[in-house]
Amino acid sequence: MTSPQPHGTFPGGTIAGQAQHQGGGETLHQANHHAGHRGRHAGHQARSVAEHVAAVAELLRPLRALNRIEVLPLHEALGRGLVSDVTAPISLPPFANSQMDGYAIRSADVPDGGTDFRVMPPVPAGASPAALGPGMAAPIMTGAMLPEGADAVVPIERAIPDRFLPHTEQAMVKLPAAAPGAFVRYTGSDVRAGETALASGTFLGPAQLGLLAALGISEVAVHKAVTVLLVTTGDEVVEPGQELPAGKIYDSNGTLLEAAMKQAGLQVRRAGIASDNPGELRTLLRTEGGVDLIVTTGGVSKGAYEVVRQAMEDQRVEFLHVAMQPGGPQGIGTFEGRPFLGFPGNPVSCLVSFEMFLRPVLAGLFGTPAPRLPIRARLSRPLTSPEHKHQVRRGTLQPDGTVELQGGESSHLMHALAGSNVLVHVPEGVAALTAGAEVEVWML
Structure with missing residues (x-):
C-alpha cells in the first residue's frame, strides 16, 4: 500500500478513521500474508500498521456470528x-409544543404594535388543550402541546403584565407581535x-x-461482549504485593491491559503469570475454555527464551514484525481454533499494541468500545522518528492546543505513560518534525 502521508494521515483519512474502516463490515485490504500462514520471519519486510489492523479484523470477524447477538433492556445495554x-x-417531538413558558397565539392576530388578548384556560404539560379561538391567548407551559390554531408562543416576560393571570371571563393580556413558529418545537423537528x-x-x-x-x-x-483470556508470561515477573527477589520485576502488564480491556467493554479472565516453560503454557491455554480470544504479553521476539513462540510451534500462529515503534514484534493466529494475539512484553508496547490493533478493530466490528477521538495538535518541541516505522509517542495535550511529549521512545517508561493523556502519531515516512508541526493525537 502507499506509505502514510506526513502529519498522521493514511490515504483516505486519519489514522483513527483508517483503523475504524479496517474493523468494519466492508471487504478489507488484505495483509501480504494472513495470520495463520506460518513461515514469515521478523527479518523479512515489516508489515504496515494498516495491514496488521486488517489481519486482526479478519481474525476476529467470525465473532460477529448471529449466535453472539443478545437483546438487552436499555439499562443493561450501556457500552454495547x-x-x-x-x-x-x-416522531420526536411527537406533537408541536412550546419551547417557553408563555402565551400560545395565532401570529396573524397581532399587529406590529401588539394587541390585547382574552386569556384562555392554561395549558399544562401533558394536557390536551382546546382549540385556540381568534383573539385568544392560551397560557402554556414549556413542553405543553400547542393548541390547534396556534402557531407561535410569546414568552411570559414579554407580556403585559409579565405574569400569568388567573383565568376569568374578563382576564386580558397585552402581547407583542410574534413571527409564525416563534418558540415552537414542531412535530418531528428532532427525528x-x-x-x-x-x-x-x-x-x-x-x-x-x-x-x-x-x-x-x-x-x-x-x-455480546467479547471474552478475553489474558496471560502474562515470564519467569522474571512477580505479582504485585509479593516480595521482589533480585532480578525480578513486578507484573504491570496484567493490570494495565486488564484495565484497558475492561474500559473497552471486554470481559477479561486473568490466567495469572505463566512461566517460561512452553509445555506449561500450552496446558494453561488448553484448560482455560469458554473464551473468545487469547491475548498474551511477552515471549514473542526472537530471543532464546521466547515462551509464547515456542508454545505455538504446532499452531496456526504467525510471528512477525510490524513497522511500528513501540510494539513491533507481534503474534497472530489461532490456538486450537481460538483467535490468538501475542503482544510484546514491555508495558508501553503492550498497551500501544492494544490501542493500535485490538481496540479499533473491536470498535469497527462490534460498535464497542467507542473509537479514540483523533484531534490535531502542534508539537511543543521537535522530535525524531525512525523513517521506516510508525512511531507512537506519549504526550500531554495542553489547553493552548500544543502537545508536550512525555518521556522518550523507550517502551518501559510507565511513569511517562501515567502522566500522558494522548497518544501522538508520527507516520511511517517521517524522520523528523519541528516544534509547531501539526500531528494527529488520540485522546486517552
Missing part, C-alpha cells in the same frame, strides 16, 4: 454496540417517524440510550 439500524417508531434514529454499529452511551427511551424503545439487540 448496536447490531442493526434502529428506525424511529414515532421523524420512519427515519434512522441510530445506525448499526453505534456505541450506546448515555445519549444514545436516552434517545431510544424517548422513542419508546425498551430493549435493543447488541453484540
Whole structure:
C-alpha cells in the first residue's frame, strides 16, 4: 500500500478513521500474508500498521456470528454496540409544543404594535388543550402541546403584565407581535417517524440510550461482549504485593491491559503469570475454555527464551514484525481454533499494541468500545522518528492546543505513560518534525 502521508494521515483519512474502516463490515485490504500462514520471519519486510489492523479484523470477524447477538433492556445495554439500524417508531417531538413558558397565539392576530388578548384556560404539560379561538391567548407551559390554531408562543416576560393571570371571563393580556413558529418545537423537528434514529454499529452511551427511551424503545439487540483470556508470561515477573527477589520485576502488564480491556467493554479472565516453560503454557491455554480470544504479553521476539513462540510451534500462529515503534514484534493466529494475539512484553508496547490493533478493530466490528477521538495538535518541541516505522509517542495535550511529549521512545517508561493523556502519531515516512508541526493525537 502507499506509505502514510506526513502529519498522521493514511490515504483516505486519519489514522483513527483508517483503523475504524479496517474493523468494519466492508471487504478489507488484505495483509501480504494472513495470520495463520506460518513461515514469515521478523527479518523479512515489516508489515504496515494498516495491514496488521486488517489481519486482526479478519481474525476476529467470525465473532460477529448471529449466535453472539443478545437483546438487552436499555439499562443493561450501556457500552454495547448496536447490531442493526434502529428506525424511529414515532416522531420526536411527537406533537408541536412550546419551547417557553408563555402565551400560545395565532401570529396573524397581532399587529406590529401588539394587541390585547382574552386569556384562555392554561395549558399544562401533558394536557390536551382546546382549540385556540381568534383573539385568544392560551397560557402554556414549556413542553405543553400547542393548541390547534396556534402557531407561535410569546414568552411570559414579554407580556403585559409579565405574569400569568388567573383565568376569568374578563382576564386580558397585552402581547407583542410574534413571527409564525416563534418558540415552537414542531412535530418531528428532532427525528421523524420512519427515519434512522441510530445506525448499526453505534456505541450506546448515555445519549444514545436516552434517545431510544424517548422513542419508546425498551430493549435493543447488541453484540455480546467479547471474552478475553489474558496471560502474562515470564519467569522474571512477580505479582504485585509479593516480595521482589533480585532480578525480578513486578507484573504491570496484567493490570494495565486488564484495565484497558475492561474500559473497552471486554470481559477479561486473568490466567495469572505463566512461566517460561512452553509445555506449561500450552496446558494453561488448553484448560482455560469458554473464551473468545487469547491475548498474551511477552515471549514473542526472537530471543532464546521466547515462551509464547515456542508454545505455538504446532499452531496456526504467525510471528512477525510490524513497522511500528513501540510494539513491533507481534503474534497472530489461532490456538486450537481460538483467535490468538501475542503482544510484546514491555508495558508501553503492550498497551500501544492494544490501542493500535485490538481496540479499533473491536470498535469497527462490534460498535464497542467507542473509537479514540483523533484531534490535531502542534508539537511543543521537535522530535525524531525512525523513517521506516510508525512511531507512537506519549504526550500531554495542553489547553493552548500544543502537545508536550512525555518521556522518550523507550517502551518501559510507565511513569511517562501515567502522566500522558494522548497518544501522538508520527507516520511511517517521517524522520523528523519541528516544534509547531501539526500531528494527529488520540485522546486517552
